[in-house]
Amino acid sequence: MTTDVELLDVERPQPSYDLVSGNRMVAEGALTAGCRFFAGYPIAPAFEVFHVMTEALPQAGGLAVSAPDDITALQYCIGASMAGYRAMTATSGPGWSLMIESVQYALMTETPLVVVVVQRLGPATGGATHGAQGDVRLVEFCTSGGYTIPVFAPSTAADSFALTIEAFNWAERLRMPVVLLSDKEVGTTIQRLDRAELTAPDIVQRAAPFTPVGGPAKVALTGSAHDRCGRLMKPAGEALELLRALEAKVVAQAHAMARFQYRPVSNADVVMISFGVTARAMKEACHHFQDTGERLVTCLKLETLFPVPERIIRHAAASARRILVCEENLTGQYAAVIESVLGRPVERLTKLGALITPDEIIAAVRRTGP
Amino acid sequence: MTGPGRTSWLAETAQLPYCEGCSHASVLHALDQALVSLRLDPADVAIVTDVGCVGLAGELFEAAHTVHALHGRSPATATGLALADEALGPGRLKTVVLIGDGGALVGIGHLVHAALVNADVTVLVHNNSWLGTSRAQPSALAPEGAITAGLAAASFTPPLDIVKLLSAAQAGYLVRTFADDPDLAAAIAAAIDHPGFALIEVLEYCPARNAHRDEAEGRRSDEAVAVFEGKIEPQRVRRPPFVETYRSRHAGVPAPAPRPRLAATYKSTLDRPVCIVVAGTAGEHIQTAAQVLCAAAVTAELDCTQKNDNPVTVGTGFSLSEVILSPFEISFTGIEWPDAIIVTSSEGLAEVRRRGLLGRLAAGGVVVTDKQLEVSSALSLPLRQIASPQHAALAGVAAWLAHSQIFPLEALVDAAGQRGLSAAIGPVLAVSGSARRRPQDDAARD
Numbered sequence: 103m104t105t106d107v108e109l110l111d112v113e114r115p116q117p118s119y120d121l122v123s124g125n126r127m128v129a130e131g132a133l134t135a136g137c138r139f140f141a142g143y144p145i146a147p148a149f150e151v152f153h154v155m156t157e158a159l160p161q162a163g164g165l166a167v168s169a170p171d172d173i174t175a176l177q178y179c180i181g182a183s184m185a186g187y188r189a190m191t192a193t194s195g196p197g198w199s200l201m202i203e204s205v206q207y208a209l210m211t212e213t214p215l216v217v218v219v220v221q222r223l224g225p226a227t228g229g230a231t232h233g234a235q236g237d238v239r240l241v242e243f244c245t246s247g248g249y250t251i252p253v254f255a256p257s258t259a260a261d262s263f264a265l266t267i268e269a270f271n272w273a274e275r276l277r278m279p280v281v282l283l284s285d286k287e288v289g290t291t292i293q294r295l296d297r298a299e300l301t302a303p304d305i306v307q308r309a310a311p312f313t314p315v316g317g318p319a320k321v322a323l324t325g326s327a328h329d330r331c332g333r334l335m336k337p338a339g340e341a342l343e344l345l346r347a348l349e350a351k352v353v354a355q356a357h358a359m360a361r362f363q364y365r366p367v368s369n370a371d372v373v374m375i376s377f378g379v380t381a382r383a384m385k386e387a388c389h390h391f392q393d394t395g396e397r398l399v400t401c402l403k404l405e406t407l408f409p410v411p412e413r414i415i416r417h418a419a420a421s422a423r424r425i426l427v428c429e430e431n432l433t434g435q436y437a438a439v440i441e442s443v444l445g446r447p448v449e450r451l452t453k454l455g456a457l458i459t460p461d462e463i464i465a466a467v468r469r470t471g472p
Numbered sequence: 473m474t475g476p477g478r479t480s481w482l483a484e485t486a487q488l489p490y491c492e493g494c495s496h497a498s499v500l501h502a503l504d505q506a507l508v509s510l511r512l513d514p515a516d517v518a519i520v521t522d523v524g525c526v527g528l529a530g531e532l533f534e535a536a537h538t539v540h541a542l543h544g545r546s547p548a549t550a551t552g553l554a555l556a557d558e559a560l561g562p563g564r565l566k567t568v569v570l571i572g573d574g575g576a577l578v579g580i581g582h583l584v585h586a587a588l589v590n591a592d593v594t595v596l597v598h599n600n601s602w603l604g605t606s607r608a609q610p611s612a613l614a615p616e617g618a619i620t621a622g623l624a625a626a627s628f629t630p631p632l633d634i635v636k637l638l639s640a641a642q643a644g645y646l647v648r649t650f651a652d653d654p655d656l657a658a659a660i661a662a663a664i665d666h667p668g669f670a671l672i673e674v675l676e677y678c679p680a681r682n683a684h685r686d687e688a689e690g691r692r693s694d695e696a697v698a699v700f701e702g703k704i705e706p707q708r709v710r711r712p713p714f715v716e717t718y719r720s721r722h723a724g725v726p727a728p729a730p731r732p733r734l735a736a737t738y739k740s741t742l743d744r745p746v747c748i749v750v751a752g753t754a755g756e757h758i759q760t761a762a763q764v765l766c767a768a769a770v771t772a773e774l775d776c777t778q779k780n781d782n783p784v785t786v787g788t789g790f791s792l793s794e795v796i797l798s799p800f801e802i803s804f805t806g807i808e809w810p811d812a813i814i815v816t817s818s819e820g821l822a823e824v825r826r827r828g829l830l831g832r833l834a835a836g837g838v839v840v841t842d843k844q845l846e847v848s849s850a851l852s853l854p855l856r857q858i859a860s861p862q863h864a865a866l867a868g869v870a871a872w873l874a875h876s877q878i879f880p881l882e883a884l885v886d887a888a889g890q891r892g893l894s895a896a897i898g899p900v901l902a903v904s905g906s907a908r909r910r911p912q913d914d915a916a917r918d
Contacts, residue, residue, distance in 0.1 A: 118733040119770045121763060121778070138560055141552070146784065160722040165559035165715075170585045174548045177582070181552020184539065187560050189552075207542050230784045291805050292763065292778040294734075294770050315518050315537045316557050316565045322531055324540035333531050334540070385803040457806040 117296045124262035124288040125192075127295070128218055129154035131266030132190050135305055137216070138164035139189040141178035143171055143197060146230040147286040148220035151192035172197035176204040176217065183208075183215045184323065186314030188270060192218035195237050196227055202244045205279050209249055209348060211323040214273035214312070216266065218282045220289040221378075223455060232455065233286035235378050238435040241281050242408055247345070250352045252280045252359055253408040256288055257381040259295050264302050265361070265405060271306040272359060276351055283407065285430075287379040287457065352409055360411035364418060367400035372467050373422035375415070375440060375448075377404040379457065380428050386460035387467065397467055407436065412443050419444050426451060426466055428458055481507045481514065483534040490525065495651035495676030496598060500529050503568070503596065505657035506664060507536070516564040518553055522546040522575035524605045526598045529570060544578025546571050547586045547595055554591035558715040566664055569595040573613040574603040576634060583634075583671070587641035589714045590668040596660065597634060597671060600678035601627075613673075635704055638671055644711050645670035648704035651677060662706065668713050732890065738772040740879040745798035747807040748872065749829055751820030752865050754782050754791040758820070760891070761865035762793030765873070767887035769797045772879035777805040790823035797878070809834040812876070814868035815841045816855055838875060840868045851875065858903045863896040870904035 129151050132140070140155035152168075159166040165182075169175035172193055179189035193201060198219045208215055221237045223229035241253050252272050254265040266282055273280040315321045322332030327341040335341040376384040381403040388401040402418045404411060419425050419440075425448040427437035434450035441448055451458060451466045482504050488497045507517065514535035521530035523543035530538040541549040550567040557565035576583060576597050586593055601614035610618045610627035613634060618627045635646050645666040647659055651674055663670035748765070752758040759780050766776040774797045783789040794807040811834045815821045821841070824830060830847065833839065839850035842864060843857075851871065859867035866888060873884055881904065885897055 116735055118735050120731045120733065121766055121770065121776070122731075139556055157728045160718070160725070161727045163560075165555060165718065167555060167589075170581055173545070174582055174585055177545050177548030178552035178555065181549045181554070182556035182560075183552075184549075185553050185556040185561060185565070187556050189556075203542060204545065207545070211539075231781060287779065287805060290780060292766065292780075293802070293805070294766075294775050294777075315539060315553055316516065316561060318515050320514070320535075321537045321539075323538070324531070325542055326540060332538070334528070379805075382803045382805065389803075457804075459806060459808055460804050461808070 115298075118298070119294045119296050121292050122259050122295045123150055123290050123292050124256060124259050124284055125150035125220065125290060126154050127259040127262040128192070128266045128282065128284065128289075129158065131263040131302070132216065132270065133158055133162055134263070134302060135188065135267045135270035137188045137190050137270065138162070139179065139182035139187045140164070140191065141167040141169045141175040141182070141189070142191050143169050143175045143193070145172070145194045145197050147222055147233075147290050148192040148194050148218060150290065151218055151220070155190075172200040173204060176201045179215050180204060180208050180211070180213050183213045184211070184315045186308065186317065188214070188308070190216040190218065192220065194220050194222045195224045195240065198237060198240065205251065206245050207325040208279040209245060209251065210325045212277040212348075213279070213323075214277050214308070215279050216269045216273055216282060217279060218266070218284060221283065221285040229455070231286070233379065233457065234431060234455070235285055235380065235429050236431040236435070237283065238407065238429070238431065241283055242439070249349050250409050251278070252276070252352065252406070253283050254280070254361065254405060255283045255377040255407050256405070257378055257403065258288070259293050260300055261405065262288065263300050267302045267305065268361065271303055272355070274306045274308050276355065277312055278352070283378070285379050356409035356411070357413060359406050359409060360414060361405035362411055362414050363403040363405070364414060365400060366421060367398060368421060370398045370400045370422040372397060372399045372424045372426055373418045374399060374401040374426045374428060374463065374467070375404065375418065376401070376428040377407060377436065380430050383458050383460045383463055384428055387463035390460065390464055391467065399467060410439055410443055415440055415443050424449060424470070426463075428463055428466070430454075430458055477511070478535060479508060480504055481533050481535040483532055486532040486534070488532065489528050491679045493677065493679040494525075495600060495674070495678070496526050496529065499596070499598060499651050499656065499674050499676065502656040503660050504533070506661035509657065509661050510664060512566060517566045517568065518550070520546045520550040520553070520567060520569045522569070522571035522579075524572040524575055524603070526570045526572050544575045545582060546575065547579050547593065548582035550593045551582070551586045551589055551591050554593050555589065555714065558591060558713060559718065565592065567593045568664060569593060571595060571597055572604070573597060573599040573601065573611040577612040577632065580637075583638060584641045587638045587643035587669045587671070590644055590711050591714055592667055593669050594664045594666070595671040597673045598676050599673055600676040600681065602678065602681050604678050604680055634673055635671070635707075639707060642709055642711060643671055644668040644709050646704070646707040647671070648673045648675070650675050650703065653703070659706075668711060732767065734767055734770040736771060736773040737886070738880050738883045740769070740772040740774050740799065742774060742797060742799050742878045745796055745800070745802065746811040746876070746878065747809065747834070748795045748797070748812040748814065749792065749807060749810045749824065750795065750814045750865055750869060751790060751792040751824045752816035753819045753861070754785070754789050755787040756791070756816065756861050756865065757863065758791035758816070758865045759793050761869050762795050764866060764884060764887045764891055764893065765795055765869045767890070768883040769879065771883050771886065774799060774879070775802050777802050779805045790819045792820065792823055808832065811837045812872050813837070813839045814865065814872055815839070815845060815847070816864040816868055817842065817861070818845065821845050821847065838872065840872050840875075842868075853903050855903055859896065859899040863893070863900055866893065866896060867900040867903040870900050874904040
């Protein structure tokens, strides 16, 4: 005879945990998404992605190549993706700075790929083993012409897994480079994880209109202005239409790409908005206010930074009296993005060189409160 | 795309967009003849062009796949294509790069690595001594004294011998020849036929550059040819392709070890988060000790996070881990008020002091130090002496666990054993035994 209790045991086996970093889960997400090519130039704090991919890809029938520099790494990925294989590289701010030219080339040639940027303190070489969220607008404005490159930002190891798959999916759907914007703390801090609890979107397969170089149909690709057949063309007429289409295809999917966590609270005093590692502190601050009832607050954790998830930002902003944006950089880079969406100033909690703590967020909420 | 039997790979209406007398046209016709003679399937050929005059030609090769790359990056784009085709695809792709002498120096690192990697990439360096499209400066491959846009833009540097350079990079096939070499098509065909990286430097004539020269000096000559001592017959180095080496290196390498599966075996008495800082010297397994603590805590049904820090150098200076253990899900991973600080060396102590951690010890918190360190009211133990410097941190962690009793020491012993640290356990426990909280301590505290 079977009891209900036993049935429950069968459905919910005892959890089995691993200790993992965000960087490891980025690599596992990439492998799950079908990434078969990785070229990397190791850089702190991103190099564990390189290590895991180098260890796992040969066994998965893939290729992991150590490139002599960041530009070569991304160029190898571009070539591999043009040949028809999912490709990824991982870097940090200094490497991303070098890759910007090649990212634009991938955009222009409509080459799908994923670049993982594990942020560290800048500018220049900055603090190699020091965390920061200072590359938000360096990623946003990486193209001449201001094209929107999709950017996903994980806060946890589980996010790192799911959002890497999301990044691959959107790279395939839109045939373009997509950035996973992690940071030193999310990337390298080790945490407990039960893989059985991981959630992941369905994998988007590579399909037409993508056509591989080396396949039976002739392919012509160029980073210069071109017509629909890939022939060089003075930027007029059809070539200009194509330049517009590069942006329009992203904007059209902005709503579908918007990933966030938000629990609506009507008439809240404050809505806190954050992303990446700072969203973890925000979550604790949010729990504090919910537990104590000291303030009516809600929080919006953004997992998609670009295209800007305007709808949820407007919605959350409309439900609260005050808006507090928390991020670990000097000037409040994403706060400026939100201000441009809302057309009014928001409160900024920023910090340079150290994690924003839950206590600091709590204090910021109290600062101008009743 | 038509089959391999075609008589030209260029579009029938193709007009090569070059000045009268420019070598590019004759070299590209030689490339066309080479492709025809090899009877390759056009679907298996990718022509990757760099930026500059010669880059305009790519798309005229209507039969092949064409990729117009960034300035100087074409060798890397092509190598990515070739590597992926060889490792993941049918391995039939012939990749031909057309690059000028300007682009060759922009992408010199790409060329060197492409030669080292030895994927099936053939590079034609069209060396006409200057950056013709911008009609400005001489390239680094130009002979010293070569004049371009007037005397002010003369080359003041000796020419880079790219054949010699790539010879040092073990390039599998290297040739230098002239645009008017009657055997040029055969030379290009041989390079493309070579199964790995090949490079042909073709010394060319640019009428636009020589027009400037005429004004400046009133003479025309192919001084590049003289400087480079003319033609270099094919230099071959027999090397396995990258993918072959890659596969043989990985053959027999076992799959990555399965990841640990930690299940709840022990119980914890913890009813709130505790924050532990472990600090010591890089290279002395500080972060390993913290990870053993985390693994043990997970088997005692606790959530955990471990945030590591060390200088850029991995083997010198301090190493520090911030560990949080909690019966609840942990969100914020930083430590403001440590409940325990475990310090095994003076470097660790210096970092702990720099961060002001001792002054922020939580009420009821404990500091465990090696006995050689002078920290007031710390639990001072012979960590390094008994457990060795390599396991001092683990001994410190064990001592703290024995003292705090938040979960059984056996969990730590298990976790250490699973990480191959069984041999260290005896000395580690010998140290921690002295830290075990005795009933009379509790009585005294009560």
